[in-house]
Every structure is written in C-alpha cells, then in structure tokens.
Amino acid sequence: MTSSPPHIPLVDLLAQYQAIKAEMDQAIQGVIESGHFIGGEPVRKFASEYAAYCQVPYCIPNANGTDAIELALASLGIGKGDEVIIPAFTFVATLEAVCNVGATPVLCDIDPHRFTIDPAKAISLVTPATKAIIPVHLYGQMADMDPLIAYTSDNSMFVIEDAAQAHGATYKGQRAGSIGDINTFSFYPGKNLGAYGDAGAITTKSEWLYTKVFKMVNHGRIAKYDHEIVGRNSRMDTLQAAILSVKLHHMEEWTRKRRAIADRYRLLLADVEGIQLPKAYADSPGVYHLFVIRIEKDKRDDFRSFLKAQGIETGIHYPISLSRLKVTTDQLNIHTHCPESEKASEEVVSLPIYPELTPDLQDYICDHITNFFK
Ligand SMILES: Cc1ncc(COP(=O)(O)O)c(C=O)c1O
Structure with missing residues (x-):
C-alpha cells in the first residue's frame, strides 16, 4: 500500500495557533468579555512592548503596513512634487504608499545577493526633488543601511525602513525599525509576527513624529472630539493588539527556530548543483520571513510542479519586478529597467519555512529537491 505524500x-x-492555543484563547476571550474593541489597554500595552522589542522609544500601532508607510511619508511632509526612492523588487505596497501621498516613486535596482536596495544605485538616483529613500528589508534580511544613513543625513533627506518582513532582524546590532527616521511594520497574518487580520505599526525615535502620527491614525486627535489636524482612521483593533502581545512573547524562540531551519536548509542543500542558496550576513542576521533560493528560470515551473506533486508548496516573491508591473508602466507611465530585480523575479523560489516545520518534513523537502536536480 502506498501512503499519500504529506502536505507541507x-x-x-x-x-502555530495549536502551539499557543490556551494563552491565545484566553487573550481573545478577555477582550470580548471586556466589551471594549477600539483602543484601550491592550493597544497601549502592545505599543510599549513592541517599542521595547524594536529598541525605540515610540511605537504607534495602526491598521496595516501599507497605511503605515503612507502615514510615515505624510508625517514627514512628503507629497506632490517630491521623489521617493524605493527598491524595484518588493511587494507593491511600498510603491502604492508613495503614490497615495502624491509623491513620485523612483525605482532602484537591488543588490542581487541581499535582494535589498543597492545603496550606490540609490544614491545615483538622487535629484533635487528627492525627499526620502525607503529601504525594504526583504525576506527578513535587512538592507545595507550605513551608506544610506551616511548619505541622507549629509543631504537632508529621510530614510523610512519598510520592515514589514523583518520583525526582530538586526543590522550591526540595531533592530529593524530603529535606524530610519520613521519606520513601518506589517502584521499581516503570514508575517513572522502576524495578527489574525490586518494590522501594522510605525516606530520612531522622534517624539515629534510620534505625536504627529499618533494623531494622524486616530482622526487627528489625542483627546476625544478635540480634532487638531486632518487625520484618518488607521487604528489597530483591540483584538489584534491582544493577539500580537501573546505572539510577541514567542518571537525570540520563533526567530531562533527559523534561523535553525535556514541553517539546516543550507547544510542539506549545500551540494545540490542547480540552486543558489541565500547568502548569510554575520553583521546583519536575517529572520527568514522567507527562505528564498534561485534556480535557472527555464527550470522554475517544472521544479515547483515536481515539488507540488510531492505535497510541497513553494511560492514566488515576487514574480514581477515593480519596474515591469502594469501599474508602473501603464498607469504611472514610469519606464525604468532594473536588470537585477527583473532577473530575480524570474529565478526566485520560496521554500516552506515556519517555526513548527519539523526536521523530518525538512528532510523530505530537501530529498525531493535533491532528486529533482539529479
Ligand atoms: C515589504 C512589504 N511592505 C508593505 C507591506 C504591506 O503590509 P500590509 O499588507 O499590512 O498592508 C507588505 C505586506 O505584505 C510587505 O511585504
């Protein structure tokens, strides 16, 4: 009798839920029984815990990571007539946020090993209209921040870290979300720290920016009905804050497990000819939101189908570089060639990675990958 393959x-x-069910159920029940679903202690508690986690004095929880980028840009006064440099290889949200404040996105190519914005190329794209650079810490790997910070602080420009994929990652000892002027996170459910719905956050060291964004996310007010500026509703729900506080206490352990799984992939796949493993950076250890390998573009579809037939899911993050998206070329009329981003979009494959992935399942995945290339 043949057994059916596992589904991975x-x-x-x-x-993840099953591993933390008792404390999660209690936290959710607690919010429901409190009868308070907007703001309140759970949101304040998460804000202070997450600020501490990111090693910054201030965190403003908000509704989602896309809004968080838009709020960060708007808080710096960036809008019409301004240019903002972003990597061409990221989720579309980074581009949308720039457009939605009325500014012009300028697409920059990536470092092909790190998959993050190439600092030298970013600096070469600066014009008198450039107001900010948004490095995105893709896949949990932080961008090379030092050259960007050195350049922008000498030239009166801002840096906004899009840390949606990098909760807890570090760069030369500094946590993601603690280096730029104002920085953003997403807690989309599949992120390393994920809510049970949409949620996001903004972190900063600036009290002035904190106060401004604190008002912006909640109809321009601090006190009820005392509206001081034109704001919006981009609050984080009380339930999501309670859920995130529970999960935050597990983050160190979950990150350790993700790193161990990544190390094991490197070990088990080291001799497989035909794949390129992600590079590890000793001074900026990643948190492996995704474990992304590269393979020849002509083999990618067959590779994914082969693994799928064995019950192994894979993903492509991202199949189209921002420089080639219809929104960029047809709607925004931006025509930029970003060769490394475009090449990466044709070659990347994300393998399963999550803290609960067992060594047995990982062996199974690696055996099938090895068989494919034999
Ligand atoms: C790099 C990056 N930036 C921004 C976002 C947007 O976050 P959200 O989905 O919470 O709006 C995401 C999430 O998918 C992301 O991966």
Missing part, C-alpha cells in the same frame, strides 16, 4: 504549506498558521 509555505506557512502553517494552524500549527
């Missing part, structure tokens, strides 16, 4: 998802949120 890219991310297993049910396994």
Whole structure:
C-alpha cells in the first residue's frame, strides 16, 4: 500500500495557533468579555512592548503596513512634487504608499545577493526633488543601511525602513525599525509576527513624529472630539493588539527556530548543483520571513510542479519586478529597467519555512529537491 505524500504549506498558521492555543484563547476571550474593541489597554500595552522589542522609544500601532508607510511619508511632509526612492523588487505596497501621498516613486535596482536596495544605485538616483529613500528589508534580511544613513543625513533627506518582513532582524546590532527616521511594520497574518487580520505599526525615535502620527491614525486627535489636524482612521483593533502581545512573547524562540531551519536548509542543500542558496550576513542576521533560493528560470515551473506533486508548496516573491508591473508602466507611465530585480523575479523560489516545520518534513523537502536536480 502506498501512503499519500504529506502536505507541507509555505506557512502553517494552524500549527502555530495549536502551539499557543490556551494563552491565545484566553487573550481573545478577555477582550470580548471586556466589551471594549477600539483602543484601550491592550493597544497601549502592545505599543510599549513592541517599542521595547524594536529598541525605540515610540511605537504607534495602526491598521496595516501599507497605511503605515503612507502615514510615515505624510508625517514627514512628503507629497506632490517630491521623489521617493524605493527598491524595484518588493511587494507593491511600498510603491502604492508613495503614490497615495502624491509623491513620485523612483525605482532602484537591488543588490542581487541581499535582494535589498543597492545603496550606490540609490544614491545615483538622487535629484533635487528627492525627499526620502525607503529601504525594504526583504525576506527578513535587512538592507545595507550605513551608506544610506551616511548619505541622507549629509543631504537632508529621510530614510523610512519598510520592515514589514523583518520583525526582530538586526543590522550591526540595531533592530529593524530603529535606524530610519520613521519606520513601518506589517502584521499581516503570514508575517513572522502576524495578527489574525490586518494590522501594522510605525516606530520612531522622534517624539515629534510620534505625536504627529499618533494623531494622524486616530482622526487627528489625542483627546476625544478635540480634532487638531486632518487625520484618518488607521487604528489597530483591540483584538489584534491582544493577539500580537501573546505572539510577541514567542518571537525570540520563533526567530531562533527559523534561523535553525535556514541553517539546516543550507547544510542539506549545500551540494545540490542547480540552486543558489541565500547568502548569510554575520553583521546583519536575517529572520527568514522567507527562505528564498534561485534556480535557472527555464527550470522554475517544472521544479515547483515536481515539488507540488510531492505535497510541497513553494511560492514566488515576487514574480514581477515593480519596474515591469502594469501599474508602473501603464498607469504611472514610469519606464525604468532594473536588470537585477527583473532577473530575480524570474529565478526566485520560496521554500516552506515556519517555526513548527519539523526536521523530518525538512528532510523530505530537501530529498525531493535533491532528486529533482539529479
Ligand atoms: C515589504 C512589504 N511592505 C508593505 C507591506 C504591506 O503590509 P500590509 O499588507 O499590512 O498592508 C507588505 C505586506 O505584505 C510587505 O511585504
């Protein structure tokens, strides 16, 4: 009798819930029984815990990571007539946020090993209209921040870290979300720290920016009905804050496990000819939101189908470089060639990675990858 193959998802949120079910159920029940669903102690508590986690004095929880970028840009007064440099290889949200404040996105190519913005290329794109650079810490790997910070602080420009994929990552000892002027996170469910719905946050060291964004996310007010500026509703729900506080206490352990899984992939796949493993950076250890390998573009579809037939899910983050998206070329009329981003979009494959992935399942994945290339 042949047994059916296991199903190995890219991310297993049910396994995570089962591991923390008792404390999670209690936290959710606590909010429901409090009868308070907007603001309140759970949101304040998460804000202070997450600020501490990011090693910054201030965190403003908000509704989602896309809004967080838009709020960060708007808080710096960036809008019409301004240019903002972003990597061409990221989720579309970074581009949308720039457009939605009325500024012009300028696409910059990536460092092909780190998959993050190439600092030298970013600096070469600066014009008198450039107001900010948004490095995105893709896949949990922080961008090379020092050259960007050195250049922008000498030239009166801002840096906004898009840390949506990098909760807890560090760069030369500094946590993601603690280096730029104002920085953003997403807690989309599949992120390393994920809510049970949409949620995001903004972190900063500046009290002035904190106060401004604190008002912006909640109808321009601090006190009820005392509206001081034109704001919006981009609050984080009380339930999501309670959920995130529970999960935050597990983050160190989960990150350790993700790193161990990444190390094991490197070990088990080291001799497989035909794949390129992600590079590890000793001074900026990643948190492996995704474990992304590169393979020849002509083999990618067959590779994914082969693994799928064995029950192994894979993903492509991202199949189209921002420089080639229709929104960029057709709607925004931006025509930029970003060769490394475009090449990466044709070659990347994300393998399953989540803290609950067992060594047995990982062996199974690696055996099949090895067989494919034999
Ligand atoms: C790099 C990056 N930036 C921004 C976002 C947007 O976050 P959200 O989905 O919470 O709006 C995401 C999330 O998918 C992301 O991966």
